Amino acid sequence: MSKTINIALVGATGHVGEALVELLEERDFPVKDLHLLASSESAGQSLSFRGRQLRVRSLEAFDFTQVQLAFFAAGVDVTRAFHEAVRAAGCSLIDLSAALPLDLAPCVLPELGEGATQGLTAPWQVSVPTPSATACAVVLAALKPLLQPRQVQLNAMLSISTLGRSGVQELARQTAELLNARPLETQAVDRQVAFNVLAQVGAVDEQGHAELEKRLAAELQQLSGLPGLAVGATCVLVPVFFGDSLALAMQSDVDIDIAAVQRLLETAAGIELVEAGDYPTAVGDAVGQDLVYVGRVRRGVSDPRQLNLWIASDNVRKGAALNAVQIAELLIKHYL
Amino acid sequence: MSKTINIALVGATGHVGEALVELLEERDFPVKDLHLLASSESAGQSLSFRGRQLRVRSLEAFDFTQVQLAFFAAGVDVTRAFHEAVRAAGCSLIDLSAALPLDLAPCVLPELGEGATQGLTAPWQVSVPTPSATACAVVLAALKPLLQPRQVQLNAMLSISTLGRSGVQELARQTAELLNARPLETQAVDRQVAFNVLAQVGAVDEQGHAELEKRLAAELQQLSGLPGLAVGATCVLVPVFFGDSLALAMQSDVDIDIAAVQRLLETAAGIELVEAGDYPTAVGDAVGQDLVYVGRVRRGVSDPRQLNLWIASDNVRKGAALNAVQIAELLIKHYL
Numbered sequence: 001m002s003k004t005i006n007i008a009l010v011g012a013t014g015h016v017g018e019a020l021v022e023l024l025e026e027r028d029f030p031v032k033d034l035h036l037l038a039s040s041e042s043a044g045q046s047l048s049f050r051g052r053q054l055r056v057r058s059l060e061a062f063d064f065t066q067v068q069l070a071f072f073a074a075g076v077d078v079t080r081a082f083h084e085a086v087r088a089a090g091c092s093l094i095d096l097s098a099a100l101p102l103d104l105a106p107c108v109l110p111e112l113g114e115g116a117t118q119g120l121t122a123p124w125q126v127s128v129p130t131p132s133a134t135a136c137a138v139v140l141a142a143l144k145p146l147l148q149p150r151q152v153q154l155n156a157m158l159s160i161s162t163l164g165r166s167g168v169q170e171l172a173r174q175t176a177e178l179l180n181a182r183p184l185e186t187q188a189v190d191r192q193v194a195f196n197v198l199a200q201v202g203a204v205d206e207q208g209h210a211e212l213e214k215r216l217a218a219e220l221q222q223l224s225g226l227p228g229l230a231v232g233a234t235c236v237l238v239p240v241f242f243g244d245s246l247a248l249a250m251q252s253d254v255d256i257d258i259a260a261v262q263r264l265l266e267t268a269a270g271i272e273l274v275e276a277g278d279y280p281t282a283v284g285d286a287v288g289q290d291l292v293y294v295g296r297v298r299r300g301v302s303d304p305r306q307l308n309l310w311i312a313s314d315n316v317r318k319g320a321a322l323n324a325v326q327i328a329e330l331l332i333k334h335y336l
Numbered sequence: 337m338s339k340t341i342n343i344a345l346v347g348a349t350g351h352v353g354e355a356l357v358e359l360l361e362e363r364d365f366p367v368k369d370l371h372l373l374a375s376s377e378s379a380g381q382s383l384s385f386r387g388r389q390l391r392v393r394s395l396e397a398f399d400f401t402q403v404q405l406a407f408f409a410a411g412v413d414v415t416r417a418f419h420e421a422v423r424a425a426g427c428s429l430i431d432l433s434a435a436l437p438l439d440l441a442p443c444v445l446p447e448l449g450e451g452a453t454q455g456l457t458a459p460w461q462v463s464v465p466t467p468s469a470t471a472c473a474v475v476l477a478a479l480k481p482l483l484q485p486r487q488v489q490l491n492a493m494l495s496i497s498t499l500g501r502s503g504v505q506e507l508a509r510q511t512a513e514l515l516n517a518r519p520l521e522t523q524a525v526d527r528q529v530a531f532n533v534l535a536q537v538g539a540v541d542e543q544g545h546a547e548l549e550k551r552l553a554a555e556l557q558q559l560s561g562l563p564g565l566a567v568g569a570t571c572v573l574v575p576v577f578f579g580d581s582l583a584l585a586m587q588s589d590v591d592i593d594i595a596a597v598q599r600l601l602e603t604a605a606g607i608e609l610v611e612a613g614d615y616p617t618a619v620g621d622a623v624g625q626d627l628v629y630v631g632r633v634r635r636g637v638s639d640p641r642q643l644n645l646w647i648a649s650d651n652v653r654k655g656a657a658l659n660a661v662q663i664a665e666l667l668i669k670h671y672l
Binding site: 151153155157171172174175179189192194195196197199200203204207208210213214216217221229230231232233234236238239240241243245247248251258275277279280281282283284295296297298299300301302303305306308310312 | 341354417487491493507508511512526528531532533535536539540543544545549550551553557565566568569570571574575577578579581583585587596612613615616617618619620622631632633634635636637638639641642644646648
């Protein structure tokens with residue numbers, strides 16, 4: 001690819017934004033100019049890209065007609081406030097904040113290859129699936145030739161970086177306070193998260209579902225191509241800094257052939273299958289890696305029609321930033 | 337009750353053993369003599385009971401004909417080595433180590449009342465259900481009038497005290513090392529558990545199931561009175577010192593009536609239902625309490641026939657020690 005494009009990165013100073021800058025360089029993405037943007041409080045910082053220090057500028061003043069593609073890796077509110085202006089400027093948008101409805105900005109899973117972006121027209125608006133939806137969808141896509149799940153049940157034990165930098169700082173601070181027997185003050189979360197598990201991420205609706213759980217279900221239905229898939233999901237916060245741990249169960253109408261499942265997972269794109277007896281962990285295996293780690297592949301304890309497995313995945317890199325860059329790589333084939 | 341009995345407590349120096357001693361005193365259990373027993377390494381320590389210091393003696397030298405009831409709260413191996421001698425001495429046994437098969441030592445759930453001990457003959461050998469089975473079974477028992485679940489899926493996020501004192505020490509030591517940027521050494525567990533989630537507790541069999549997961553399934557089938565209940569279970573270790581967090585999903589053949597579920601849970605024995613919107617946590621609510629805390633009662637995100645809920649429970653007190661004493665209270669009605 002000899003042509004290059006201009007890119008804007010909104011939310012450049014967050015974990016995901018930083019990982020995006022690294023990946024654009026690492027994967028030799030055909031960037032001409034890279035515009036790093038953030039809220040006016042974070043503007044003025046700088047990040048290294050291709051040996052130069054790029055200054056982070058204020059999003060508010062930015063003219064999106066200068067760029068062909070914008071990554072949105074800031075909060076939901078930021079994406080919702082700017083996405084129409086981005087589209088009006090003729091700029092494509094890859095949203096990492098799960099802010100836009102899936103009919104407006106469909107989810108794309110790079111592991112599905114060319115088919116993933118079929119039917120999209122420029123300027124594109126696409127959603128990067130939430131990190132746990134990505135990890136599950138990669139596994140579901142691999143297993144599709146063998147089984148059409150009737151129901152999936154996901155228990156997502158999310159690291160505190162799901163809440164961004166303030167979450168990471170909160171866990172570090174709370175842990176240090178408790179270990180030093182100082183009274184606990186809560187700031188970024190409303191209760192003790194150090195040495196504890198929080199049963200939900202954010203507020204819940206009248207039916208008791210968190211926004212993230214509903215999003216996850218809708219994304220899984222879209223990405224699996226099974227719009228009627230029954231999804232049960234519980235997303236909780238665990239005292240882990242980075243990396244998500246997922247317990248996934250799928251209900252099938254026939255007995256599960258574990259050997260066949262393992263063969264599919266061994267050869268699937270984007271998956272590293274850990275051998276039986278051992279298991280992957282978020283911290284020990286997934287963090288910093290591009291693959292989704294899968295282990296503990298087994299039937300239900302007393303249910304041969306159920307497949308259980310364990311997934312460890314990097315929520316910042318594979319779950320968000322790499323995914324977004326891979327989606328961009330698919331999209332620019334149409335551009336260049 | 338004016339009569340009293342002699343009691344032996346095996347594993348007196350562990351967390352559960354200590355909680356048992358406290359509860360026997362707190363609940364004014366009709367103890368005549370209390371014999372505290374442990375391995376010869378732990379013998380010589382002492383614990384306070386009714387204002388006196390009781391010395392912990394060596395299990396090996398103990399004559400079980402001196403007592404009418406023995407609590408076994410040590411390791412699996414200890415129970416397996418001694419249970420026949422205990423029975424031969426005419427002494428009843430309450431096992432907290434999940435060491436004995438359920439046909440030999442059936443599970444008892446005190447919340448089921450008199451019926452729980454029906455059909456047992458002296459000297460009794462009964463099993464205290466594992467802590468997460470207890471928590472789930474209390475909830476299942478409460479909901480039985482409304483729904484007969486076809487399948488239950490449990491994701492049990494167990495605190496490190498599941499591994500006993502050595503586990504608790506390991507988490508404290510690993511956390512301090514990591515916060516002080518010292519190299520991590522693993523001892524009681526084979527990898528980093530601080531700021532991480534471990535996908536299994538103990539070794540797994542050829543089918544990939546951990547002993548604890550199989551036990552849990554069998555206990556739930558027995559306690560629910562639904563021997564054919566399909567159970568999927570994943571038991572993981574989270575970096576929490578005390579208190580278990582459970583995500584439970586039940587599959588029904590009909591749409592779930594959430595309001596009816598909530599009404600049953602509100603009035604059920606042994607359950608504290610946390611109001612919708614809020615949720616209980618292991619550390620913030622359950623630890624040190626006798627009740628099982630339930631919250632996040634809802635349908636599946638896209639599955640009206642699924643009931644999801646969240647349980648926080650004290651694995652040492654309610655999950656083990658209190659349960660054992662409540663079982664003993666049921667049994668001694670036959671004795672005295």
